[in-house]
Amino acid sequence: MPAEARAGQRVVYLRDRDDGQRMKDVIYVHPPSYKGAEFQNPAGLPRPVVAGLPFPWVTPMGDSGPLFREVERVKAELCRRLWGCQVCGNDLDTTAWVALERPEDGSPVITSAAIHRACLSLAVEHCPVLGDAANNYAFTEVFEDDIAAAADEGRHEGAPKARWYLRPVSETPRPDRMRTFLSLRQVLERS
Structure with missing residues (x-):
């Protein structure tokens, strides 16, 4: 060469x-x-x-x-x-946090990978994408098998490229688990 x-x-x-x-x-x-x-x-x-x-x-x-x-x-x-x-x-620990397009099962995960809880606080404080309330992102705690590979179809212009989606609880090994979705304001209040 x-x-x-x-x-x-x-x-x-x-x-x-x-x-x-x-x-x-x-x-x-x-x-x-x-x-x-x-x-x-x-x-x-x-x-x-x-x-x-x-x-x-x-x-x-x-x-x-x-x-x-x-x-x-x-x-x-x-x-x-x-x-x-x-x-x-x-x-990461047994559980970690992800940012989602919507507060619901099946929602695309907009971050490249999961984040520790302390690192989530750091990210939303300083990242202009995650910390922008106008994006209306939701944040939830996940197990590794709660997220699955996603196709890149249907995302809106300028949105981060989603590579994951939040698997419905019924499709995980913990079907009785209750998920909590936090808004940006709630994440910042818990910091």
Whole structure:
């Protein structure tokens, strides 16, 4: 392969973490637009603060600063597959939180992956999408098997790309479970 072609490639390495968490450290070599190893973004809390904002684990850093509107696909996929938090990068507990388009079973999940309760508070305080009351998002606590892969059909213009939907309670191993849907105001009040 010519050197010019290799220079534009993005090589990703996964490294086991020393702290016993299942989630992996992600190391980038020759990323085309991410600083990768030049910007240390380790998993855990508290989050690094960049440009006055907490820096989520799945957010890339570009040469001109944080790319808050982007998501590192490798990290987001690790969070989905290994049941990890997209904000702090650590393993999730038995339950976690997601943001939904509507407060009902079957609603699309609008976040890239689930979030710890403490990380949800951090996200709605600082994320202009999740923290915008005009979006009327609902928030609910889920088990890993409460969410399932979704088709991207029928989403409205400008909406985040939904990759998950909230499985109806009747289709889960806990069919008698009652779900609670919180508004943004209720999430902020509980912070």
